[in-house]
Amino acid sequence: MPSHGWFDVVKFSDGVTMIAEPGHYEDVKSYLVEGERDVAVLDTGMGVGDFAGLVQSLSDRDPIVVHSHAHFDHIGASFRFQRVLVHPTEADDLRSGYPNERFRPWFGAEYLNEIPLPGGFNPDVAEISGKEPTAMLNHDDTIDLGGRTLEVFHTPGHSPGGITLLDREARALFPGDAVYAGPMFSFRPYSDPVAYRESLRLLAELADVVDVVYPSHNDVPLTPQNIKRMHKAYEEIWAGRTPDESTAERDIFQYDSFSFWLAPGRYGTVAE
Ligand SMILES: [Zn+2]
Ligand SMILES: [Zn+2]
16 A cells, blocks of 8 residues: 555545555545546545645545544544535534544554654644534435536434445445444444434445445445345344343444444334
8 A cells, every 4th residue: 555654545446545544543544536527535534644735636626525424533634625515413513623632532552553643743732623514415415526426325323414425337335434344333322223224224225236335444445245244234133133242331243344332222122
């Protein structure tokens, strides 16, 4: 992978470029999707390094930031862009940004590996500036990049304003944090395991019209079959599968490349 300091950049064949941040355990990914006129910037990373400068060096098209959702690790450089879209339920999170007292704890030694933080980034004072969105993203919207269109699907559960982008022509899906390899945290107060069930059902349907899936964390790319398996597993859990591990706070269901973490009493027949 060509290294750009803090960032790794991988170009895929269909005009999709991944910007990864492997130095942090979150292993977040952002994407550029090139149209003829505009480039969609799917999330802006975790606020370390010059993400906006990197985007400018990678594409001469007009950037339009499209947010999968507004958790801090996806909005790091949004304030550096002019056009920024987000689902209305998370517009306030984007406006608020992320203050130093909440941001700083994410840079403890337990979250970092041997890749050094870029010079000039000081976790003791760093914060993510807020950004007023220029427009709202809603289910059924389309984003016209010139010769390339992204369809917007509202896929809440992980967070209330989660969206998935579909490039039907390129047969590519960008599910944000709705689907990735690794632990799916659905026990947090902001998670909605009931809404997530419906989102996974929709994603399993969309899996039929794509060949490649670009998630916002961990292994990339995933396959449509990965989504189908996650959907099947989640339905199995709702049908009463016994957790592999259980505490007062969460039930953990372990599968091979992923796991579901759910709050007891908030999923399954009890929640219906
Ligand atoms: Zn998230
Ligand atoms: Zn995330």
